[in-house]
Amino acid sequence: MNDREFVLTLSCPDGRGIVAAVANLLAEHGCNITESQQYGDHYTGRFFLRTQFIAEARPGAGPIGEDGLRAAFAGLAAALPAPAEDGADPATEWRLWRRDRRPRTLVMVSKFGHCLNDLLYRWRSGLLDADIAAVVSNHPDLEFLAGSYGIDFHHLPVAPESKRDQERRLLELVDSYDVDLVVLARYMQVLSEDLCAKMSGRIINIHHSFLPSFKGARPYHQAHARGVKLVGATAHYVTADLDEGPIIEQEVTRVDHTHSPEQLTAIGRDLESVALARAVNWHAQRRVLLNGSKTVVFR
Template sequence: MNPVYILTLSCPDRLGLVHAVSGFLLERSGNIEEAAQYNDQSTGLFFMRVQFACAKLSFSELKTQLTDFAAPFEMQWRLHAQAEPMRTVIMVSKEGHCLNDLLFRWKSGLLPLDIRAIISNHREFYQLAASYNVPFHHLPVTAATKAQVEAKQLEIIQNEDAELVVLARYMQILSNDLCRALSGRAINIHHSFLPSFKGAKPYYQAHDRGVKLIGATAHYVTADLDEGPIIEQDVARVDHSKTVEDLTALGRDTESQVLARAVKWHSEHRVLLNGHKTVIFK
């Protein structure tokens, strides 16, 4: 079978961009299997994702020729081999619902990931990690050791050559330096009550206020806490009959599903950054 590649790009909008990209691939015997594009009228930017098969050129040859092709269009682009799963590190604290869900989906072949390591500030999930044969790194964090621990975390991420870091309910605030080091490749999940119910026990606060909707948000990590570009969101309706335990269970299910979708789209190279927003080609 011919190798399959995924090309993602963005550039200032102009006439003929789709024709130019498809023509470039045609000249190299590339067979387009999937294509999507979006023109952001507010910014004047053009976004495109193309999945194509090509046996005529190698990956490195395609990248070299794409560099010359993209320059006149001021394109920012990336080329990926579809067959290569995304190297991933997961970070978690004491709540394991998202971690467990991601590991199950990965082993079931539902997520194109290569999970290289799990990092946690608690020991709760070392047996879960071992059951999936994933290395587990226990790195307790205190205010006094935060800088040293983050340096070790970054060392593990770099040693694993991770393309994606998933904060699967990792309940520590990352420093600005670590956020910058992981820019565009770290995904966080949290409940969608922010900023209404900050701090501990948000579901207790929500229950006390009698909310009718609960939800979850997956977004890229930035130095601005919980304000990174949003990838996916969802909500679930609740009523007066629901207990705090009901809200918590439903919220955890929603968090797991939202995070899994965000991770899937990112690992399939379907998410393009557009300033403080995202373009997602589902």
């Protein structure tokens, strides 16, 4: 990757000629498309597009810069289909990223370290398209793990009477580390509505069951008591509605009557790690677009 590789994401009311308009604009500015995906949602009337491209040298001139691209896309967005008159269909939303800009990520964890360990290993091994800047926990137990990877660890204990102050300190860390994404890697605390609103679309949680079933404590024990044949994990964006945010990825496996609750827990932890890593990578690669209460994921 270099500073001439970009990703464009766009969503707007569906209509004719959107793909052609984007492709023609890129061609006119000397850009070569290397990957492009699009989807029109019949049910919401929205169109979604992700295009990856390289800004190449033009005859008699160098490649167009990021500012020039932003100005060109702003003009394009203004010419795309207008929203519905009743205001139910929002206007065009678009974003442009340089591919060499990896999202700076803060990981939050409590006492279970399997997801954190998996993310740190992938990051150290070059398998994660995000940079882990720091780890925050409401317990000190996993400081050794973050330290073994040379990652800053911040212990921010929380209690009902100190929750507001703890979240204020968390936001200070988000600012000081220039964080783009917060990952809840089995962070067993509910975030406030205010924090969810301030970080909307920028917090990913891994839920230790296949949503929406078996909510609450000890989900694998609940699953065992019901004799389930599948266990799973769900990675989703965090909203003020607990465990109801737009789902990014889910992972499942078959089980049977011979599995104990402890075995289901062990299996589930593997599923959690895989689902969360995929969700973080897809978010980091700008492959996830919000579509109301759900997502479009261009894999």
